Amino acid sequence: MSTIAKAASLAALLACAATIANATEGGTSVYPNGTENYMAGALPPPGLYGMVFGNHYEATQVNDGSGNNLNIPGFKVQADVVAGRLAWVPGTKVLGGDLVAHVIVPVVNLSVNVPGTSQSKSGVGDITTGLGLGYHHSPNLHSVVAVDFFLPTGAYNKTDLANIGKNHFALEPVYAVSYIDPNGFNGDLKFGYIFNSKNDATDYTSGNEFHFDYAAGWGVGNGWTLGVGGYYYQQVTEDSTSGVNNGKGSAMAIGPSVKYDSGKGWFGTLKVENEMNVKNRAQGSSVWLKLVFPL
Template sequence: MSKLRMPAAAAAMALVSLVPAAQAGEGGGSSYPGGVENFLTGAAPPPGFYVLAYGNVFRADKLKDDSGHDVPLPVFKIAANVVSTRFVYSTPTTLAGGNLMLHAIVPLVDLKVDVPGLSQRKTGLADITFGPGLAFHHSPNLHSVVGFDFVAPIGRYAKGDLTNIGRNYWSLQPLYTVSYLDAAGFNADAKLTFNFSRRNKDTDYRSGNEVYLDYSAGWGLGNGWVLGAGGYAMRQLTSDTQAGVSLANSKGAAFAIGPSLKYDNGKGWFITAKWQREMSVRNRPEGNALWIKTILPF
């Protein structure tokens, strides 16, 4: 829920309907895009209204099974480009010592999927994320946010399509973020998110519950730059179900890491960028992602 939070609907790998060999969430994906967070994830803005822009490029050419082996497909490609706008209202209201915040993320997605004998591309509005949070400033260096996000099934969805830019069900995401900041020293950030998916009424499918840990660590150079690394780890806690029946070997897992940087001019403008490579993947597509975010002055 910080002003630097990446859009929760941005990961294209969460939006694919693939083959039964890889489940781990319906279509091999999730409502939460692992790795969206970067530096300052727990550092919320002062009271006011903010607009942020986010960009994500995701590419994958591997699909992993329950053992982490490649699913033998002669053709498998996912290409996604996402631009999202996030609206944040940091209110002057305090509750339990925290600053009340409200936000909404509106993503536009261009998604293309190729598998043997089939190819499909969809472009448009994806699922919208919104929710409240409480921001705490424990010291000039230590900050945290407790929040609860809702993911609304706004994106276009059609049962049986190869690819969809909407999940067709609601998701609930309680979260906690924390950041330690030092302009000329060590910086560290972590965000813990639980993702609880509701049932897809068109398929009678319910994706299993998941936990994500987004992380970053770096060193401030004292001139506005922070250089380091970041990524995410995820585990699916419960199996997927179809028509109320638990599906064996349907839990997903993944880990990602890559270089990350931030620049802050000290006058209210910043930009962050991160490239991450996925590995140790189970029951999901495996790929690489580039994440960029910045604030829009107005």
């Protein structure tokens, strides 16, 4: 997933470029920015659903706090991620909404290159689980409110260059909304605000983070929707640790996005994102695939 794909511990780059202002430990986040696409806030009918997210991410530059490329020779982060998601809608009403529970398990293949060294890792990353409520305001307008929990299940070693886990818990309130028209405008927003706990291995607590994924397109018939998608990210509070010059990370991304709805209960989305206006983080591009199907 995009941020998991960026889960190379960029803190190691401090040894290569002391001018980097880290902005969240390792310059990464527990949430995979840009994951969501069309249908982000539309809860399906009661039942059990499978989802598969596929992501390829690649970055060859790291930017400082002013958004300037630090020009680190040979720097490269590349990751391929397949994440399975299981969502259960039991048909239970709570506060007027439909209850939903979910879990996401990512499998990551990650490689990191910096001047003089490189490292690769593969394995299960940090698992996400959560509870939410879905609302259907009209045939076209839908929303979800939820709380997600990020669990430190991915492999982590503070001396490693590449880490596929963050080694700390995090909590995220979420709000997502979708407007769906098979023959007209389609719009989606998924907002989140992340509260990070301390990484006990490094005594480092990353700052709070605000982000949203978005998609906007037009239904052209026969199940197809064409448009754009991406994300916006802004670190809100400073990190907490001693002896480190911390800045606040920020980034955004945009690119073409397409959805196909089979009309038989399953649909898929595909998008390409290019990051821009990136500060205190790696800058790269992603290809995202999402498939949703009833079980």
